[in-house]
Amino acid sequence: MTTFEILTAAQRAKSALAAASTDTKNQALNAMADALEASEADILAANQLDLEAAKGKIGDVMLDRLALSPTRIAGMAQGIRDVALLPDPVGHVLTEVVRPNGMTIRRTAVPMGVVAIIYESRPNVTSDAAALALKSGNVCVLRGGKEAHRSAAAIVQAMRRGLTSVGLPETAVSLIEDTTRASSNELMTAVGLVDLLIPRGGKGLISACVANAKVPVIQTGTGICHVYVDAAADLEMALNIIENAKTSRPSVCNAEEVCLVHSAVAERFLPMLKQRLVDDRAVNPVELRLDERAQAIIAGVPAGENDFDTEFLDYILAVKVVDSVEEAIAHIGAHSTGHSEAIVTADDTAAAKFTTGVDSAAVYVNVSTRFTDGGEFGLGCEMGISTQKLHARGPMGLMELCSYKYVITGNGQIR
């Protein structure tokens, strides 16, 4: 089927999904999980073809992301079952008011409609995204990476068996067949056919969406996250937070990329930082890229022009000395991607300035930036982390996949 045909069929499935009861959706999710496990052999065979085709073309890290195993498939199935346990956002009454003329106005959560997701090579995104879309009453159109296409197709085929077994249309979950850039562009411009587009990928994909999209988009992902060590910081706490934010998983978007240090503590703190992140680490020592003032205190690589504007996703940390919390806020305002930033301080005034002045999705006081995550925030799941301010910001759970409508009931009120 062409992308247009898939989207048209998805639009037709909208009303059935929007009207589906919580029970039906949960039954569908459990049936999808069962079907995924029952199709293990088919999915692994398809994955094997993907892996053979990809060998030599993509790096080992990407190959590992692409590879499925019985354990990973069981994990995907469990992920779907977990979504069945989450509360249904659809129909949730957000506000209710009775007006003086007697009419009742309820603001009620409703699905967005057709949600398209552009993603890359991890096959588990296929089942995660489908499960979250279904639970929130949305029809889901998936456009995965070329390398994982056979695996994704086998996963979608299995999930569709689950859908139809409970009477929902199989077009509630679709996979775009065209894996060239043309289909991404078509999704970005399918006004009236795509109600929400969520690009999950690197900087290039997100920028292309901002530049070309005519449909509603939520930008996700890229994180140039900062930790600011204030004059009033508990320096041992700051060290622990930075070590965690930088080294626990450097490839993710909530990892720290830049450390700002107040000049009043820089002479004490920077040697401690170098000890912890560089000298004490036999494996994966962190490369410190230092501004001029930091270079005067510790040894490291002089920071280049772009080092304060780069998402390293690696064991690299840019370090800068600042003279005040205001200077830290201004630097973050100029260089951050609006994802997650932290201050370490015992000074409530500095903390309040920071949380007010920093315009990012998640602003932390004495906590690692690594917590920006749907699960860690208690949402139970996430479709991605929004770095925009319209609609959803930060981890997007089921409620963030919904819009709302006003339902007004009365007995003949006129104005």
Next chain:
Amino acid sequence: MTTFEILTAAQRAKSALAAASTDTKNQALNAMADALEASEADILAANQLDLEAAKGKIGDVMLDRLALSPTRIAGMAQGIRDVALLPDPVGHVLTEVVRPNGMTIRRTAVPMGVVAIIYESRPNVTSDAAALALKSGNVCVLRGGKEAHRSAAAIVQAMRRGLTSVGLPETAVSLIEDTTRASSNELMTAVGLVDLLIPRGGKGLISACVANAKVPVIQTGTGICHVYVDAAADLEMALNIIENAKTSRPSVCNAEEVCLVHSAVAERFLPMLKQRLVDDRAVNPVELRLDERAQAIIAGVPAGENDFDTEFLDYILAVKVVDSVEEAIAHIGAHSTGHSEAIVTADDTAAAKFTTGVDSAAVYVNVSTRFTDGGEFGLGCEMGISTQKLHARGPMGLMELCSYKYVITGNGQIR
């Protein structure tokens, strides 16, 4: 100043506005209202120049919208003072949770940043929009119509005196000087300088924004609103609602444009409709544009190809006979702009089908569509009526001019 210079200055004013206390903002609003009244002579003189320049170029209705008087200026000032009385949305804690690791996560309302508004010739939009933006902590960049430019400039000048009198930057409210299409296009594409663009105008402006905007946009306004008279309708109630929805103010977006009638009551109801909307009205009788089945019952103009897809904004009503609530829902899905639709029925099942199946901002049961309005909904005000599903839907009050951020506080939590 160029549009770019104005936007750059607006960006610099963001932090002062975001950090302004409720008291400061309210003092600023009252000072702006006072300054508006104190500048009455200047504003009227500027308005006189606008009116003279516009005479012969725009119609009488538009000239009336453009014209100011001491009463209208007093009304604008009162409008600003009313906004000062509304609750401040900024800092409102939307959700709060303490996680098992002891960190507290607060989802807190924050301003969007720089909000740009493109509007047409009504000078009162200048003060309304500025007041709503200010109260919600946003910097406001106004791009009004050419015809009203001198009036808008005088109003902004007065409001700026109010702003500076309480120590807020005058760049919190700016008027774009370039009134050619170039400045609209510049606002639509000013990525990083405009945090939210709200076009308030006709279909052409909205379509241009959807086609060209690279910045976050909220579509407002156009309303092809439907009233469906169900088989189980109280026909007298239906008549009253339709008369109100169609004739009380036909030029507004929440006026009815299309009437759908169930075939089981069409033979009884349509003659009553013709009597009330046509025969009984000496002044402004409604022109009925009828589909074939309605033509078989009453006299009227045969509906043309586009009559079910037109926002008439006039004493014209398209009428169609349908065989079920499902057919009504399907017709609305295919022809509505997603603004406001009503069902008149005494049947709860039909009402539930309608409110679930109709995907519009406001869905009414036994109430006129004319209530879709910030004031009528109890929001106290509105910046416009969103017809999109991302972020805000329906009347946009102060809360809808805000985003949120997550503020997480702890004592050294790491992951």
